[in-house]
């Protein structure tokens with residue numbers, strides 16, 4: 001099959017095969033990366049509606065696929081210029097592939113031991129820019145924030161071991177040392 005013929009359905013089949021053969025989230029994400037890159041490289045499947053954003057949220061979250069039990073969730077995320085997320089974790093593996101524009105990712109370390117409810121001390125540890133043709137992965141506990149530094153929307157393909165609103169994940173406000181539950185508004 002030509003890479004340009006690689007479809008969302010093909011991708012979901014590959015995700016199922018990888019998840020069935022491997023349970024370690026870091027290894028699953030590493031195996032998913034080349035397939036996410038391939039799907040993102042030839043986005044004939046990308047519908048105009050996926051360019052839509054939720055202005056209150058600052059980005060659009062478009063669900064392409066999830067299993068009946070919410071595993072193996074595939075989304076298109078569309079980032080408004082100058083907007084992004086607070087630092088957050090995923091509590092599942094994550095693979096992100098650039099489709100259009102730039103996505104700035106800031107990585108954070110957690111400096112406290114997590115024992116105090118609602119409290120988290122974060123330290124900024126790194127920053128890089130994801131562009132089309134690149135793919136990156138996060139472990140379940142990794143904390144990052146995402147920002148669109150450009151003047152146009154940016155678009156990326158996000159794949160997770162489980163739909164993000166079903167993992168019990170958190171977002172963080174480093175200016176107030178807060179941790180709180182994090183769900184996103186999803187367009188179907």
Ligand SMILES: [Fe+2]
Nearest residue numbers: 088090144146
């Ligand atoms: Fe994220």
